[in-house]
Amino acid sequence: MAVRSQDLGDARWDDVRIFLAVHRHGSLGQAGARLGLDTSTVSRRLTALEASLGARLFDRTREGLVPTRIAELVLPAAEAMEAAHRRLARDATGAESDAEGVVRVSTAPGFADVFVAPALVRLRARHPRIRIELDASVRVLDLTRHEADIALRSVRPEGADLVVTKLASARWVAAASRELVKDAGRVASWDALPWIAWDRDLGSFPAARWLARHAPGAEIALRTSFFLSQLTAAETGLGAMLVPEPYMHVRGLAPLRYAAALEASAADWPTDDLWLVGHRALRDVPRVAAVWDFLIEELRSP
Incomplete structure (x- = not known):
């Protein structure tokens, strides 16, 4: 049956x-x-x-x-x-409902490591009976098939069964370690710097396209699609990278200074949105609602 x-x-x-x-x-x-x-x-x-x-x-x-x-x-x-x-x-x-049980959250690996995982201790202090399963993979899970309860996405999904709210927008900027920024001074050409780039499997990624378009002759010091490896390499001074501004602030990177001739290319830096997504049928389930509200509180831009 x-x-x-x-x-x-x-x-x-x-x-x-x-x-x-x-x-x-x-x-x-x-x-x-x-x-x-x-x-x-x-x-x-x-x-x-x-x-x-x-x-x-x-x-x-x-x-x-x-x-x-x-x-x-x-x-x-x-x-x-x-x-x-x-x-x-x-x-x-007027009584509050208890929230308990497993909530499966899906998001990109870098975002999970830098922003979501460090916040979970605060979620647990508030809701000790909630258990989080964090899927931090590049594969996009299907919420309509209940592969996850909540997702954080950089592209707004479509679907009548989905509830979607925008949390933030972030611009990508050219950044590097503070030492490299100081040594480089005011950059006159993006080609003059060593860069940390996305691997060829993500060549169509907006940040990868920007680098290919505006620094075609640059030395590539590291090519990897593992974002945390990019951040770590940039922190050590290996090269410059294009990075969303929130990551720059939490990882000790500094924006590169550049000459007026590069203002047009800087205006072409990509922008990412952050969307919180859930299944409409689960939105008011106490365990899901508690995590939903917590993520809004933690991640929404003022």
């Missing part, structure tokens, strides 16, 4: 609540302890939910209960039901 997310519409909230607790804790006993129910009651009501869906939600193993594919399919709908229930309770009583 193919179970769709809307198939939970006929399920009782109490049974769905048990499903979520079992999914999060991996055992009937722990779920019962969390909900204040005995194990037999949890087991009986979970069985009733499975019967109403016509599908098994968990495989029983020696290590505990393992969610089936059907469980993962209905999980977003269950969490949406939870969010609606909590909103109802919050609106009626």
Whole structure:
């Protein structure tokens, strides 16, 4: 039987609540302890939910209960039901909902290392029951397929199921270590400097195109598509690089000074936007909403 997310519409909230607790804790006993129910009651009501869906939600193993594919399919709908229930309770009583569980965040490797990972200690202090899974890869995860709960993107995605908000815009600038900037003085030609460049697999990247267009004769001291390697090399004085301004400030780099003849090429420096993206069905789930609000607070430009 193919179970769709809307198939939970006929399920009782109490049974769905048990499903979520079992999914999060991996055992009937722990779920019962969390909900204040005995194990037999949890087991009986979970069985009733499975019967109403016509599908098994968990495989029983020696290590505990393992969610089936059907469980993962209905999980977003269950969490949406939870969010609606909590909103109802919050609106009626004014009480804050607890946020707990796993939130999967997707972003680019450099941004994850420099901005997201250092902020997680503050998130944990505020929401100790939230656990973050951070996907810091160049592969763009599909939120509509629930490959991630929240994403940080430099290009605004399109999709009716997505919620998108702009956090910031940042200009790329030519920068280097403070020592190299001092030694170079006022640069008269971009070709006069050694550069740290993107590898050929990212030759169409805006920063790579700028360097190819405005410094075609420059010595390339390092070519790599690993952004953190670029930053580290620039800090040591290996060469100049094009870098978004926020990275320059946190990594001790300084902007290059340049002659008036280079003003037109400097005006051609790329600009990046930062977008916070989520799935509409999960936006009000407490664990997702808590991380969403935290990232806005941490990353949005004043």
